[in-house]
């Protein structure tokens with residue numbers, strides 16, 4: 370066949386990943402993120418739970434994912450959706466028991482689905498026995514050394530030690546009540562641990578072994594880039610350190626070189642199991658520093674958040690793909706369009722594209738306005754989200770899918786202020802917070818919580834959730850859910866090695882070739898474009914005869 374518009378060339382030798390066919394499942398695994406409280410509620414108390422997950426294993430199996438990652442299900446007051454952990458080695462009684470955990474893992478393993486749990490090593494909750502002891506033991510007590518206590522300023526220490534801010538807004542220091550203050554990167558209910566302290570190190574070794582011994586296959590490490598800190602004086606003013614992305618490890622709080630000592634230590638534990646346990650770091654770091662977390666002597670994989678941050682533009686996608694594929698030469702890469710911390714992808718792509726503000730920021734402003742402005746075009750967002758997931762699933766590397774993305778769920782913008790659970794919503798007026806992507810999933814078109822449970826869920830679901838319900842989508846061959854199922858099944862068949870070559874194309878078209886000459890072609894432009902002659906394997910939308918319409922992706926074999 371003749372390529373009418375495109376010439377197959379390798380346009381950048383440096384950006385080819387020419388590694389051997391990998392036998393390592395994790396290198397290419399598709400991982401489904403479960404936010405347990407909002408997935409499925411088995412006992413009608415409005416909170417998703419572990420038996421709820423077990424009951425939905427057939428659904429996960431039919432979706433075709435390799436693994437699930439569970440956000441925290443540990444005992445917690447839910448000051449930060451469970452990332453405020455009271456006990457790292459137990460199950461929150463509202464979500465089940467350790468016995469329920471064992472039953473869930475065996476059901477998932479029975480369906481050939483691996484299990485990743487979240488480890489939250491940067492902080493405990495303020496209800497953790499260690500933190501209670503630290504408060505009562507008083508100034509100078511060794512119990513305080515497990516956390517980051519410092520003397521306050523002023524005659525009685527009534528001022529915080531410096532002007533540093535929490536990631537959720539407001540001061541990063543909270544008073545202990547005796548002239549000392551403790552440091553918290555996130556909510557005040559999440560005191561940061563001191564990773565110079567041997568007891569802290571030993572306790573997390575225990576936690577990792579505890580879950581590995583129970584059969585978990587891997588770990589997602591929360592705030593992996595934040596564990597080591599330099600809190601020595603003089604402190605730099607906040608203005609100078611508010612930007613956390615540095616290419617050289619020089620920030621006092623984030624991405625310091627010595628954090629990798631902790632992971633080298635854990636690596637010995639991971640590798641003492643057969644098969645070795647997997648780990649992925651949540652490390653929001655400068656792109657040049659990502660591969661370090663993903664290296665074989667550190668965590669082995671790091672989330673690549675760049676695609677979640679990318680706008681719907683071919684040049685953004687090209688850049689993100691090049692940088693992620695470059696990571697694969699020495700380590701691994703992973704792709705994702707969303708998670709429990711980000712406005713949903715179908716919404717980000719359904720809001721107007723702005724020149725000087727990234728889509729995530731536009732979506733956050735839209736949330737603050739309860740979805741009133743700017744105007745959302747849900748159909749456009751969904752069309753682009755369909756095209757985007759087909760790009761993502763055609764790439765070499767691993768992919769993460771956040772629950773509800775496979776249904777094309779939109780962000781819920783109009784949750785009333787009084788039901789919001791995210792601490793961000795109360796700590797700052799600049800953000801509405803992350804609850805809009807954490808609303809319980811709709812499983813059926815009717816029922817008090819659309820099949821989530823027998824009663825209403827912990828966050829109210831809007832009426833329009835009915836149209837997105839799993840049972841509605843199962844019955845519709847063109848639904849988002851069926852697109853995900855087909856794409857995941859085909860991915861296993863088609864994309865068996867890491868090779869990726871760019872195919873030259875007009876600037877509004879993203880076109881790359883994968884093993885066996887399979888092409889992934891996306892039209893970002895407004896008008897349909899001609900496709901090469903060949904066999905269409907999957908399309909994210911209806912083709913316009915043999916032309917590729919706007920905001921559509923195809924996988925095809927060109928002749």
Ligand code: NOJ
Nearest residue numbers: 449452555591592709710
């Ligand atoms: C990252 C988690 O994804 C987020 O949900 C949480 O608020 C922070 N870490 C703090 O644990």
Ligand code: CA
Nearest residue numbers: 410412416418
């Ligand atoms: Ca429940």
